[in-house]
Amino acid sequence: MTHFISRIATIEIPVSNLETSIDFYTTVLGVFTDFKDQNTALLSFHQKGIPTIYLVKTEEFNPLSFINNQSKIEHSIIDFYTPLLKDFYKFLEKKNIEVGPLNINEEGIGGFGFKDPDGNLLSACNIEHLGQ
Structure with a gap:
């Protein structure tokens, strides 16, 4: 069987104020602005194989997150990795x-949620998955 998709290329995030969001993501995540126009910006970690972040200005704004039906915990759709x-x-x-609570188990593995200026829920974890 042929697999046509080999990785995630871009994660698109809705924002209400492009300049504020660019400042947040470049300052907090250390990404670089590779492209910017009046309504969009492409941000990158400048590492091969890592998805870019595409900020899209919109008036039809719905913050990114969802509720787990079983645990009733609000989840982000993006987990950023940090060993620190x-x-x-x-x-x-x-x-x-x-920021939400810092959750770390006995083995030192964990994560937490945090919000961007528009209330999009993001999270950070120290978990590396196979192939990363």
Whole structure:
């Protein structure tokens, strides 16, 4: 069987204020602005195989997140990886960015949620999956 898809190319995120969002994502995530026009911006980690982030200005705004029917926990659709989970958490707190509880298990594996300026729920984890 032929597999046509080999990776995620781009993650598209709705935003209400493009400049504010570019500042947030470049400052918080350390991404670079590869392209920008009046309504969109393409951000990149400048690493091969890592998806780009495409910010799209919209007036029909619905923040990104969903509720798990079983646990009733609000989930993000994007988990960013960091081996320095506790340090990243403290960094966000110092920047007065809304963060959820820091959840770390006995093995030191965990994550937490945080919100961008539009209320899009994002999360960070220190879990590496096969192939990453």
